[in-house]
Each structure stands twice: as structure tokens, then as C-alpha cells.
Amino acid sequence: MTRTASNAATAEPDASSAAASGVEVGDNSLDQLIGYNLKRVYILLQMDFREALAADDLSARVFSALSVTVEHPGISQSDLARQLGIERSGLVAIVDLLEQRHLVQRVAVPGDRRVQALHPTDAGRETYARALATVHRHEEAFFDMVTPQERDQLLAILRKIRRTAE
């Protein structure tokens, strides 16, 4: 600050170039970038998702951990972390939460005293079933401006990218 603009950087900044009026949205290079649009859509989706799963008091991360645990009972935390693409250290808090809420149990494995196998409880399975239904309804609603074909295309493309880049 202090320096109140004059010969500072060439092209005289006269504060009259584009501002003042409305600044219409949607005419940026950003809007031509897949990455930027992906980010914006992801943010929208997360907000919606949070709201949708608020009833079951589940965040996206906790939901995904519960999902894999229910569908792979007995999975180790290391394998779960690998599957979710996060660090083992980051998973601890998530499993702590699931265990506190009696949705998942850490069970000692006879053969190997290092690993804690994760098993869903009945409540865990029920909560998951309910939450999954909610999520499906949520996706239906969120993507309702997109045709079923486009939804299929979107999913297929995203999966293709993951398969290659992951």
C-alpha cells in the first residue's frame, strides 16, 4: 500500500477498465478448463452431500469408510486406507468415530496381533443401508438436470480416468 498507483507497472491502472458495471459471470478462461469446472462441481456436490447425510450424521469420508467395511467385513485398517486412497494415520479418527457410534468394531485377529480387523455391527449395516439409499436419492436429485445418458457418460469417463491415473 502507501504507493497509490502511478507509474508503478506500465499500463496506467485507472480503475475504469472493466469494473463499475456488472461483471458478467462465465466469460473466463477458467470456464474452459475441465479442472476448474471439476473443482466447482465437486464443491457443489460436497455441500449437497453434507446436507443429505446430515440426517444420519455422516460425513462423506465416514460414509465411504463404512461402505467399504460393510462390503468387506474383516478388512484391516491398512487395506481400508489403501482402498480409500488415504493414509493409515488419517483413517484412525474415522474408525474411532465409527466405533464410538457402535457402527463398526475393531476385532483382534488370531493369526496376527498387529492387525485390527474391522467388522460392521448390525447397527452399522442398517445405517449403511439407509445412508446408501439416501445417497442414491441425493445423486438422482443432484444430477437431475443431466440426462441419464449423460450421467452414464460422466460416470464412465470418471472411472476411466481413475483406472488409468490411479
Add this chain to the structure above:
Amino acid sequence: MTRTASNAATAEPDASSAAASGVEVGDNSLDQLIGYNLKRVYILLQMDFREALAADDLSARVFSALSVTVEHPGISQSDLARQLGIERSGLVAIVDLLEQRHLVQRVAVPGDRRVQALHPTDAGRETYARALATVHRHEEAFFDMVTPQERDQLLAILRKIRRTAE
């Protein structure tokens, strides 16, 4: 804790259900969810993006702010925040950074002493041009497993979602 699993929740957790072996990846309900795949792809993209723009020492957020400023010289911080979909308070640090690096200037506006119009410097325009080229090359490389048609489809779908949901 303390309660070491026994009759805790019904179905006896015997730690032999699915673990132990390999736990193949890709057979979860999660992988059928657009939202989850979107998240994973977004994370991959962000990692790649960070690396690509490390040369110019720009994060995604700073790059996007610079982009809009260059393409809308004289824009106010409030309008910029609106355009980027973030809070004004969150933008302050970004603009601070851009100004410290002499890529953007805050310029007092004669008519309204509240607003600080943002103007790119020559260095800002140059850096942006270089970074934008880098980003384009990055997107080419990142999405090279996806056909040009699929890329167009992806972009179109994402933009459609934003147009409606935003």
C-alpha cells in the same frame, strides 16, 4: 474400547470373513457413485495441478484469482470473490500474495473509497500467460487416456451442472 468384542452386536465377528487375502480394489458400491468418483478424480487432478504449477509457484486458487483479474482488470475484490465462489474474507490472503509478488495491484477507485480495484501488472500478465499455457499442457497430459470427444462431453456436462446448480 475395553469391551473386547463378544456378544456386542450379534453376528459373531470372527475376523475371517474377507480380509487376510488381497482385498481386490474396485468392487465397492462407492465405485458406482458419481460423487465418489468425482471426488477421487478431483484429488488426482489437484495433485497433478500442484506439481504442474510448482514452476510458477502458483496454487490453483491463486492461479484462478490471477486469471479473473487479468481478464477483468479493475474488478473489485467483492466481485472477484463472487466470481470464484468464495467468501471475501478468504480472498484477502490470495490478493495479499499476488500483490506481494507484484503480479497484481490494489488501486484506489476515485468514485468509491471503499473499493480496491485489482489491476494486473505486466509481470502478472506474463506469469498468467505462462501459467495458462502450462495448465493447458497439463490438462492435455492428464486427460490423455480420454478421447477428445469424451473430454468435450465431460466439460459440457460439468458446465451444464454448474449452470443449473450454481
Add this chain to the structure above:
DNA sequence: CCGGGATTGTTTAGCTGCTAAACTGTTATA
């Protein structure tokens, strides 16, 4: 012309969701 309300930029505190590094206990292997 003046007083209430809106707006701009800003600071501060706090949240979420991660990682990286270090550590313990345990198992596998050379």
C-alpha cells in the same frame, strides 16, 4: 441534511480433511 441500512475490505478464530514423521508393538526374513 442526517440517520439507518447496505457494502467493501479486513482480521480473527475456527473448522475439515488431509499428510508426514516419529513411535510402539509385532511379524517376517536373511
Add this chain to the structure above:
DNA sequence: TATAACAGTTTAGCAGCTAAACAATCCCGG
């Protein structure tokens, strides 16, 4: 049996946001 590898955990820290409060300034109705 020493050494490496692995599982889970704790701690510290970062990025990238939001929400709330605030001062300065502008706008507008009466």
C-alpha cells in the same frame, strides 16, 4: 538372531475454506 517390514497410533502441521465481527464508506428515505 538380527534386521527389515508392517500395523496401528499420536502428534504436529498444513491448505483452504467459513462465519462473525469490525471500521470505513456509501446510499437513500424522510
